[in-house]
Amino acid sequence: MAKKNGPVKPGNQPENEKTRSLQPHTADATGEWMTTDHGVRINDDQNSLKAGERGATLLEDFILREKITHFDHERIPERIVHARGSGAHGVFKLYKSQAAVTKAHFLNDTETETPVFVRFSTVAGSRGSTDLARDVRGFAVKFYTQQGNFDLVGNNMPVFFIQDAMKFPDLVHAVKPEPDNEMPQAASAHDTFWDFISLMPESAHMIMWAMSDRAIPRSLRMMEGFGVHTFRLINEKGEACFVKFHWKPLLGVHSVAWDEAQNISGKDPDFHRRDLWDAIESGAFPEWELGLQIVPEADEFKFEFDLLDPTKLIPEELVPVQRIGKMTLNRNPDNFFAETEQVAFHVGHIVPGIDFSNDPLMQGRLFSYTDTQLIRLGGPNFHEIPINRPVVPVHNNQRDGFMRQTINKGKTSYGPNSIGHNDPEQAKSADGGFTSYQERIDAKKVRARSKSFFDHFSQATLFFNSQSEPEKNHITDALSFELGKVKTIAIRERMLGILSLIDLKLAANVASALGLPVSKAPQQPINHSIPADGKIADYQPLIVKSSLKSSAALSMANTVKDTIKTRKIAILAADGVAADSLNLVKKALVAAGAVVELVAPKLGVIKAADGSGIPVDQSFLTAASVLYDAVYVPGGAKSIAVLETEANAIHFLNEAFKHCKAIAADQDAIKVLEATYFSKKLPKDAADETIRREGVAIGSDAAKLAKQFIMAIAQHRFWEREKPRKVPA
CATH class of the missing domain: 1.20.1370.20 (Catalase, four-helical domain)
Incomplete structure (x- = not known):
């Protein structure tokens, strides 16, 4: 159909094969005539068809019926777990061929960028729950490879609560809101969860992770990812090795304080979702390196733990992580529902060169994912939804079913056949066909666990130590x-x-x-x-x-602490601020990659001491310290006089100190700091070493102060001051 106002120019989107494959299914938001779902132009979408202006609505109003019916059916069942998610498109680029251990093309071809779609999620909460719950985070990556889709369905923790998939329904029932009162939402702090955990000591290791700061990440961009299970890699010779998959964030691994997380949940429950979206929109693309821990088959039993036990990890001191490539997320979804909500991951989506181990948790997941998608996405054709389609053609004898989109020609939908030249033909291994690893099995059918799975505490202790x-x-x-x-x-x-x-x-x-x-x-x-x-x-x-x-x-x-890229910094100021110190520090922060916002008593423009106008980004009414990584107070006598009597500004600083964040102030602004509670807790010595340790920098030289402030922010938090310098906020 012709455009109403001429062609609409596409956005500045990075091109890759998956992006191109989605374009035929992507509709422009502007420049079109309104139509029904069947292409009929509509001249009134605001009023239903009635028998007279005050009369009854007529059943013949097909436009009303179509609109209301579609609305009534817009919601699909949410995921039982990982319901609340955020997604992004990107690419994976290999550093060095891994042909020695796998024949998977995307792990051999260093020239090609493999498109990916990544979905991050919380586990226990519903779609409407907060991003900042204490919880495991899902980290699922769909690789659109030239051999088909490979889904690396993992978490931000390398182990799991249970050893056998038979226990998964029990675990989820225990951690979900209690069935009599549907409380609490997105929280494990209740009787049924800890009743289950206290009876299942195999959960001990995972509990240490879940109770650690890993469960409250600063950003989805600042957390690790793990494949959790032990997989197999297989090379062209048919030789196999075991592998653990890791994602290492280039921004380092950082968290928030628990009190801070609770506050963020009230101030901005979409904190992680917004952070990911804004970073990509601004061009600060999140990056992770893919790491492998390779274990030769001959070494399967050399460790003090069982490689197949999903409650165990391989310490990096025993098997170093080899970083083999980089994933960059560079495009936000065009439509949350069509992409992030409808994307279907499955641990069973593998490609030649990757195979399963006998991990009993993995084996159960191989059944569960397909079964889940059948009910969530309407039937067996969920792979035809654009976000789930591979970038290579699909040919098989599957037909019909709910939501079938492919129009297959020909008489045959079975094999072998002679009518249709026996198409599609089965591929041999030499043609790139998938063949399962030929593992010798000689065992009795039993419902039991290996005694090598009975150690539940050694790695929990290792983690804590x-x-x-x-x-x-x-x-x-x-x-x-x-x-x-x-x-x-x-x-x-x-x-x-x-x-x-x-x-x-x-x-x-x-x-x-x-x-x-x-x-x-x-x-x-x-x-x-x-x-x-x-x-x-x-x-x-x-x-x-x-x-x-x-x-x-x-x-x-021990994580990366050498960058302030994408860190969010608040500058507190009011009318009469010294523009030179404000602008110099702000320029240095922005040059180092930080995001800087001016927070003032009210929105609009503040008038600097030199008469210039400075736009305000947030007011104390709309901003909160928990939404920022650090705080700076510039000079200016009038601005300082306002801030030292502004209760919201003092609370902002006290709370930032309580959560161990870097704070900087111009020498003239020391009066503002003296109005805080934490000023009584600071050591009097203002030497550089004290500044680095305490994370509070004060100085009259704006250039030097900016350098000290940047160095402090890069440390992320000054957790050591948490207990001895505890302050009310």
Whole structure:
């Protein structure tokens, strides 16, 4: 159909094969005549057809019926888990061919950019829940490769709560809102979750991750991703090795404080979603490097843990992560529902050169994903939805069903056939066809677990021992908060017994917060995953100590701290601000890649001391310190006089200090800092070393101050001041 106002120019979108494949299904938002779903132009979409102006609405109004019917059916069932998500398009580029270990083309071809679509998500909450819940984050990547789609369906934590997929419904039922009152939403701090966990010690390792700062990331762009399971890679010779997949963010791994997360949930529950969208729109494209941990088949049993156990990770000290390529997210979706909501991931979507292991959690997921999409997306043709379509042609004998879009020609939809020349023909391995890895199996059918899965505590202890002191304090506080919400005392006591097998000091500190003693002997039996024959004793956890005392990769304290790119900085100012100090510091921050916003008592324009006008980005009514990474207060006598008596400005600074953020102030603005509560807590020495340690910089030389401030922001947080310098805010 002809454009009403001529052609509409497409946006400045990066081109790749998947982008081009979506274009035929993408409609421009402007420049068209309104039509029905069947192409009939509409001249009135505002009024229904009536028998007279005040008469009854007529059943013959097909335009009304179509519009209302479509509206009534616009919602599809939300995902049972990972319901709240954010998505983005991008590309993956390989650094070096991995032909030695896999025949997967996209891991061999260094010239081609492989299109990807990534969906991040929380797990437990509904679509309308907050981004800042304490929760695991989904990290699912769909590679549109030349051999078909490969879905790497992972999380931001490398292990999981359970060892066997049979327990997945129980886990989700336990963590979801309790069925009698549908509370609490998107939270694990309630009786049913901890009842389940306290009876399932295999969850001990994952609980340490979930109670750590990994569960409240600063940004989706600043968290790691993991394939969780142990996969296989297979090369052209048919040789296999085991592999763990990692995503390493180039911005480092950073978190927010728990109190801060709770505040953000009230101020902006879309905080992570907005952060991802804004970064891509501004051209600050998020980047991760894909890493592999390769284990030869001959080394399968060389470790103190079982490679097939999804509650275990491979410490990077034992098997280093090889970074083999980079993923860049460079385009936001055009339509949230059509892309982010309808994208269908499946751990079973693999390509030649990648295969499964016998991880019992993975094996169950192979069934679950397809079954889920059948009900969510209307039937077996969900692969024909544009966002799910591969970039290579699809040819098979599948036909019909709900929402079929492909129009197949010819008489035959079966094989073998002679009428249709036996098309489509099966591909041989030499033609790029997928063949499953030929693993020798000689075993009895049993409902049981390998005894190599019985160690539930060694890696939980390793994780806790690997944390910095502030991180350990956060885990203790998180456990105290969560168990403090549990009303059943017996569940609290049982969990304290579990914690005592991880770390006695941890258990004692949590017990003190709960006003309970730590039991000398944990409740028996500990593990209630009882086999059919009822031999509970056979299923008691092994108490094993890891040969590693700690692993540097497990602590966020060791992450990248050399950039302030995309960090959000607030400048507090009012009329009479010194424009020179404001502009110089702002220019330095922007040059270093930060996003800077001026926050003032009211919106509009503030008048600087030199008479110039400076646009205000946010007012104290619309802004909050929890939405920023750092705060700067420039000079200017009149501005300082306003801010030191402005309760919102003082609260803004107190809260930023409470959450351990970098703060900078012009020497003249020290009066504003003196009006805060935290000024009483600061050491009097203002030497550079003190500034670096405490994260508060004060100076009269704006250029020098800017450098110190940038260095402080790059540290992300000054967690060490959290307890000794605790302030009300």
